[in-house]
C-alpha cells in the first residue's frame with residue numbers, strides 16, 4: 001500500500017477534566033476526499049486543530065511519513081487549512097494576504113492561478129475589511145490552497161457560499177483530488193458533502209463511530225418505492241398480505257432492497273385489478289444515514305448509563 | 306525565520322498607522338523645536354534638544370501600542386492559526402516579532418533624531434552649538450549628552466516593552482498590555498517618591514524591577530544614585546536582565562499557547 005498522506009493514531013485531547021477526543025485513529029490516502037461529520041461540539045474542529053499543531057493533544061500524527069507535533073511541525077509546509085473562520089487582516093487587501101503567505105517558487109503565478117480558480121478577480125484588490133461573509137470565506141479557502149499543499153484541511157468551507165460558489169468549490173476540490181491532493185472536510189451541509197466526499201468519518205462525542213466509504217454507506221441505507229394507484233386502500237392490504245413492508249401510513253411507501261424488482265408487485269396488483277398511476281424511487285440520503293447512526297449511538301450511550 | 310521576518314515587516318508596512326505615526330512624530334519634534342524658539346523660557350532649547358525635543362517619550366507611547374498590537378491582533382483576527390500552522394515553531398514566530406519591533410524602535414529613534422537635528426538647524430541654530438558643554442553634565446558636550454540620553458532611554462524603553470510583550474502573551478486583548486505599559490511608564494514617576502522612601506528603609510528593595518527604570522534619569526542626573534542606591538552600571542545590567550527575564554517568561558508562555 002502507498003504511504004498515507006495523513007495518519008492519526010490514538011489521539012486524545014482534554015480541556016481540563018473534559019475529554020473531547022477519545023482514541024481517534026484513522027488514515028488518509030493520497031488523493032482521497034474525506035468528509036468529517038458530527039453534531040455541534042462533537043470535536044471536529046478540535047481534531048483538525050490537533051492535526052495542525054494549533055492545540056496540544058496526546059497521540060501520534062504522521063504527515064507524509066514525518067511525525068508532526070505541537071512543537072515540531074516542519075512537515076506542515078505540505079498542508080493548507082481553513083479552520084472555523086477565515087484569518088483576515090482588515091487593513092490589507094485580498095492580494096496582500098496571498099502575497100503574505102505565498103511560499104517557494106513561482107509565487108506570483110500561484111497567486112494568479114488561485115485568484116482565477118476561486119473567482120476572486122473582482123474584489124481581490126479591495127481592502128479585506130470591506131468583504132462580505134462569502135468573499136472572506138473564499139479568500140480563506142484561497143489561502144488554504146495557495147501553495148498547492150498535498151493535504152488540505154477545511155473546516156466548514158461551504159459556510160456563507162452562494163450556490164454558484166458552492167458548485168465551483170465542489171468542482172475545484174474534485175479536480176485537485178484527481179491531481180493527488182487529499183482533502184479533509186468537515187461540514188454540516190450533508191447534501192453537499194455527499195456530492196464531494198468519497199470517504200466518511202462520523203464523529204460523536206469525540207469518538208469515531210463509523211469510518212466508511214460514501215458508496216458503502218449509501219448502499220447499506222434503505223430504499224423505498226412510493227406508489228400511487230387507482231385504489232390505495234386495497235393496494236395497501238394486498239401488498240401487506242404479499243409480505244411487503246409498508247412504512248408510511250399516508251402514502252404507499254414500500255421498503256425494497258437495493259435492487260428493487262417491480263414485477264412481483266405489478267403481478268399482485270394485476271390480480272386485484274389495481275392500476276398503477278405513478279412510481280417513484282425514494283432512497284435515504286447521507287443525511288438520513290448519518291442521523292440514524294448518530295441516534296443509534298446516542299441510544300447506546302444512554303443504554304450504558 | 307527569514308520568511309517570518311519578511312511577513313512581520315510586510316504587515317507593519319501595510320498598516321496605515323505606521324506612516325502617520327512617523328509623520329506625526331516628525332511634526333511634533335519640529336513643532337517643539339519651533340516652540341523652544343518662541344518661548345525659550347518654558348522650553349530651553351539646549352536642554353530640550355538632548356531628548357530630541359521630547360520625542361523619546363512619544364516613542365514610548367508608539368512602541369507600547371505597536372508591540373501590544375503586533376501580538377494581540379493575531380489573536381483578535383484569528384490569523385495566529387494561519388501563522389502557527391506554517392512550518393515554523395512558536396519560538397521563531399515570537400522571536401521574529403521581537404526583532405521586527407527592535408528594528409522599528411531603532412528606526413523611530415533614528416527618524417526623530419534626524420527631525421531633531423533638522424529642527425535645531427531650522428529654528429534654534431543660533432541658540433546653542435552641538436559642541437557646547439551640556440546643561441547638567443559638565444564633562445559632556447550637547448552632542449554627547451544627546452547620544453547618552455537616547456541610549457539610556459532606549460534601555461528603559463525596552464524594559465517597558467518586555468512587560469508589554471509579557472502581558473500581550475498572557476491576555477488575548479491588546480488593551481491589557483497597552484494599559485500595563487502605559488501605567489508602568491507613567492505611574493512610575495508618581496510612585497517613585499514612595500519607592501525611594503521604602504528603599505531607604507529596606508535596602509534590599511533596591512533590586513525591585515521598578516527601581517531600574519531610573520537608569521535613564523540617573524545617567525542624566527548623577528545625584529540620583531543617593532536614591533536608587535545603585536551605580537549606573539548596576540542599573541544598566543539590572544535593566545537588561547529584567548528585560549531578558551520578562552521576555553523569557555512571555556516566551557515560555559507563548560511556546561505552550563493553544564489557539
Ligand SMILES: Nc1ncnc2c1ncn2[C@@H]1O[C@H](COP(=O)(O)OP(=O)(O)OP(=O)(O)O)[C@@H](O)[C@H]1O
Nearest residue numbers: 015018020038039040041042043044045046047188
Ligand atoms: N478552548 C476550549 N476550551 C474548553 N472547551 C473547548 C474549547 N474548544 C472546544 N471545547 C469543547 O470541545 C468540544 C468539541 O468542540 P469542537 O469545536 O471541536 O466541536 P465541533 O465538532 O467543531 O462543533 P461545531 O460543529 O459546532 O463546529 C466541545 O464540547 C467544546 O465545548
Ligand SMILES: [Mg+2]
Nearest residue numbers: 044045046155
Ligand atoms: Mg467546529
